[in-house]
Amino acid sequence: MRIVITSATTTEWMPTFVDINELYTGKSQRLKLQFYQSGVGILASAVSITRLALEERPDLIIQAGIAGSFSKKWAPGQVVVINNEMLGDTGVEEKGYWKDLFDMKLEKSSYHPFEKRKLPNPWLKQYNLLNLPVVDGITVNQVTTQPDRIIQLKKKYGAAIESMEGASLHYVGRETGIPFIQIRAISNYVGERDKSKWLLKESIEGLNKALIQYVDRLYNVK
Numbered sequence: 098m099r100i101v102i103t104s105a106t107t108t109e110w111m112p113t114f115v116d117i118n119e120l121y122t123g124k125s126q127r128l129k130l131q132f133y134q135s136g137v138g139i140l141a142s143a144v145s146i147t148r149l150a151l152e153e154r155p156d157l158i159i160q161a162g163i164a165g166s167f168s169k170k171w172a173p174g175q176v177v178v179i180n181n182e183m184l185g186d187t188g189v190e191e192k193g194y195w196k197d198l199f200d201m202k203l204e205k206s207s208y209h210p211f212e213k214r215k216l217p218n219p220w221l222k223q224y225n226l227l228n229l230p231v232v233d234g235i236t237v238n239q240v241t242t243q244p245d246r247i248i249q250l251k252k253k254y255g256a257a258i259e260s261m262e263g264a265s266l267h268y269v270g271r272e273t274g275i276p277f278i279q280i281r282a283i284s285n286y287v288g289e290r291d292k293s294k295w296l297l298k299e300s301i302e303g304l305n306k307a308l309i310q311y312v313d314r315l316y317n318v319k
Contacts (some may be wrong), residue, residue: 099155100315102308103133105142105262105266112305117312126317131155135262137300138238142262143269150273157224157315158277160266163300164258166233171232171257172283173296178229179279181215183254185235195249210271213301216264226314227307228301229280232257232269236264242250247288250270259287280307 114132131153135145138289146158155280164177171177181256199214206214221231235256242249250256263279270277282304285295 098127098157098315099131099153100157100159100312101131101133101153101155102159102161103135103146103149103266104161105135105137107132109304110308112301113161113312116267116305116309120286127186128312130312133300135160135265138261138263139208139236140238142265145294146265146269147195147273148273150269153190155275157274158266158270159166159308160262160277160279161277161304162260162262162281163297163304164260165240165257165285165289166261166283167191167251168257171230171285173285174283174303176229176280176282176303177232177258178225179218179234179255179258179263179267179281180221180231181217181233182264182279183215183231183233183235184264185237185241185250185254185256185259187294188241195251195253212266216267216271218267218279221278222262224278226277227311228254229307234258234260234263236260236262241287242290244288256303258283264314280304280311282307 110132143173157190194204199206233256241253266277282300284297284300
């Protein structure tokens with residue numbers, strides 16, 4: 098089974114890269130594991146993941162990263178998987194109202210790969226091997242900081258987390274038919290710019306602990 102772990106930056110998967118090399122040296126090559134840096138943002142990650150999908154044709158793509166949370170229910174330090182991804186800043190703001198591609202009639206809400214404006218993961222039930230909490234996410238190119246905008250996005254999309262690459266994975270995976278799973282660790286609340294309040298170190302540690310457990314579970318799946 099060919100597995101790729103991809104993140105926007107190498108920092109997000111480096112602890113797993115180091116530990117996996119130590120843990121699996123000399124073991125069976127039934128699992129072929131590859132690490133891949135996609136770059137930050139929708140544009141870079143979409144191009145990188147498309148190239149990865151077409152050139153490598155892996156059996157599973159794991160996107161690992163940190164994320165901001167919209168809700169106190171999902172506090173910094175928690176690790177989640179994403180079901181539905183949505184585009185959070187592709188559109189126009191008019192007279193205080195946010196209109197996305199579907200509101201503007203530039204895209205049909207259920208035209209492939211979308212389903213009711215969303216990019217769901219059809220392989221989530223099969224590949225959520227750790228039974229991690231399932232949430233919905235939005236993907237943005239501009240990190241959300243303004244209180245009014247946060248309220249606007251929460252009301253319109255009802256997402257739990259925000260990232261800058263999630264929709265790229267879901268879009269490419271659904272277009273190519275390659276199974277994927279997006280695993281995120283919450284590092285901060287959306288809008289909090291005081292990084293002393295972020296759990297960046299702890300979230301990356303938690304993310305990589307989950308990744309190592311996930312790979313081990315894959316290794317032992319019959």
